[in-house]
Amino acid sequence: MSVNLQKGQKISLDKEAGASLSRVTMGLGWDAVKSKGFFGFGGGKSETVDLDASVVMFDESNRPVDVVWFRQLKSRDGSVSHSGDNRTGAGDGDDEQITVELNNVPANIKALVFTVNCFTGQNFSQVDNAYCRLINSGNGQEVARFNLSVQGSHSAQIMAKLYRHSGEWKMHAIGENGIGRTFDDLMPQITPHV
Numbered sequence: 434m435s436v437n438l439q440k441g442q443k444i445s446l447d448k449e450a451g452a453s454l455s456r457v458t459m460g461l462g463w464d465a466v467k468s469k470g471f472f473g474f475g476g477g478k479s480e481t482v483d484l485d486a487s488v489v490m491f492d493e494s495n496r497p498v499d500v501v502w503f504r505q506l507k508s509r510d511g512s513v514s515h516s517g518d519n520r521t522g523a524g525d526g527d528d529e530q531i532t533v534e535l536n537n538v539p540a541n542i543k544a545l546v547f548t549v550n551c552f553t554g555q556n557f558s559q560v561d562n563a564y565c566r567l568i569n570s571g572n573g574q575e576v577a578r579f580n581l582s583v584q585g586s587h588s589a590q591i592m593a594k595l596y597r598h599s600g601e602w603k604m605h606a607i608g609e610n611g612i613g614r615t616f617d618d619l620m621p622q623i624t625p626h627v
Contacts, residue, residue: 457595485551491544495624513532
């Protein structure tokens with residue numbers, strides 16, 4: 434059964450998904466807000482909104498070691514991979530996915546911080562039904578879900594963090610809003626959460 438996470442909430446992946454969890458997928462989904470149409474009634478069309486999921490890998494000294502995003506679809510060590518860039522949010526289900534082979538993440542990596550940015554520059558007032566969810570890739574079951582549709586003037590968000598603690602993987606729903614077209618713009622905001 435999936436946990437609906439609140440901002441700031443932390444969960445143990447072992448407790449929620451079982452100790453056999455070895456591969457997880459962070460899914461990101463969204464839709465563009467439909468315009469009101471003629472005379473303010475429905476039937477308007479959606480503007481294209483290009484959200485991008487990224488993950489920054491930090492070592493035990495809180496230094497960024499690697500990043501996986503639409504310009505680098507695989508980590509240098511091969512433990513993290515990105516499904517590719519979706520530039521519209523069209524269709525049902527996850528629009529972008531980042532898969533993490535937990536057992537293959539190098540021992541010096543302490544945390545994986547997931548972000549979402551609007552590359553086309555719109556803000557979240559133009560985004561609907563945005564979420565991130567963590568899936569047990571082994572059986573396809575959703576472990577946790579975090580609603581990102583807090584509409585506002587931000588163009589980016591630090592979604593969540595996977596981190597090692599006392600020999601197990603945990604997840605922290607961060608949900609901090611920011612401004613920026615790529616993860617790089619958010620780095621000053623990300624580092625305090627590592």
